[in-house]
Amino acid sequence: MNNTRRLRWGLLSTARISADVIPGLQRSSKNELVAVASRDRINAQDFAQRNNIGQTFGSYEALLDDPDIDCAYIPLPNHLHGEWTRRAVLAGKHVLCEKPFVADPSEATSLFTLADLRGVHLAEAFMYRHHPKTHALKQVIDSGELGEVHTIRAWFTYPAEDTRADIRFRPGMEGGALRDVGAYPVSMANYLLDAEPDSVVAARECDANGIDTRFYGLMRYSQGAVAIFDCSMQSHRTYGVTVLGSIGAAMLTCPWYSHKPPVHLEITTSAGSRHITPNGAENAYFLETENFADVVLSRRDPEISADETVRTSRTLARLHRAAS
Structure with a gap:
């Protein structure tokens, strides 16, 4: 081209x-x-x-x-x-x-x-994956500063405005909390650990149409890490991700709307607490389409590979079956 x-x-x-x-x-x-x-x-x-x-x-x-x-x-x-x-x-x-x-x-x-x-x-x-804030968390984990990763906790909840008109609440349209907002914590855990879970446990709360309005998952990985997440389309708005390691912990307060404040990553170890503030002002959706163009124009590799997308799809499908 x-x-x-x-x-x-x-x-x-x-x-x-x-x-x-x-x-x-x-x-x-x-x-x-x-x-x-x-x-x-x-x-x-x-x-x-x-x-x-x-x-x-x-x-x-x-x-x-x-x-x-x-x-x-x-x-x-x-x-x-x-x-x-x-x-x-x-x-x-x-x-x-x-x-x-x-x-x-x-x-x-x-x-x-x-x-x-x-x-x-x-x-x-998956716009959040393109943001420097997400990359900074991955780099901290890969550097070994937190030690061995033991636990990832992630959550994404919000109250839907009108469930009667919202297609995510309609049967047969592959909506529901797991796919709508649970996909973020699942994607994040797999990305941070560069793996998919060996086993999953899940529970859900559904409405009268059988649509999961709340979803809870636990994922165990071969390296010993456990990821725990919850998501909801009918709860108070909250989001975050924490990573607990053997010698430290890291937290992103606003991981999914990653271009919105607070833009820093908080790290706590025996040496104390510190903040990393990457170049986080740029809009994640803009970074997403810029990366897409660079791939098409043969200037960069894709930020999210086909293997990563298939891995996320496979994990979501396993969680959905586990809660059925």
Whole structure:
């Protein structure tokens, strides 16, 4: 691909999460947001006008058929990720698909294989993984400053505004707390330990439709570490991650919205406490799409590999089965 021009992006749907991704695409020297598609053309036109997007399509298929679009961002409901990722890849588009990628790990593997065969880049949109604050925590663990990692505790809870209108509460759409917000602690634990758990234990609380509104998990790893997490879509808003080692501990107060304060990493050892403040002001969504462009333009390796995404998918599937 000619790496002297900006990559041309199209949005598949007008989902609310797009509002976090759009500003970074629009200020990038590598990316250019040119189009949005909706199954309702009027909705697409209204969204485009509000967000200064030049081109609209009345169907996802029409956007994917446009040869001038290089990349597709897919923020569709979870149960549609697999179908539209496959269609976009077959159309020759590079694809950034929102987390959680797909519920079936074997489908995740097949989609990455297809992307390789088609010569396009496919990535899961886990924005927190791109932030220097996340990298700083990983570096502290890898440096041995905390000693042997014993316990990772992570949590992500919030109160949904309107469960009746929220697609994450609808049966058959692969929503629920585990996939919506539990995916973050699961991804983080696997990333920090560079492994997936040997065994998992899980429990959940469900609503009348069988949707997990709260989820609790315990994951044991071969190196002796245990990760414990909880998540909720109907609890007071809280988030954080702590890592307890044999000689020290580290904590991120705001790990998931990683570009928001506090931006420091707190480390405590026998020598006392200190803060590490990485270059944390940059928006994580911007860093995500910048990395995506660099991969497409052969300037960098992907921050999140296919193996990591499949590993996360596999762990989520195991936890879901364990709580059933």
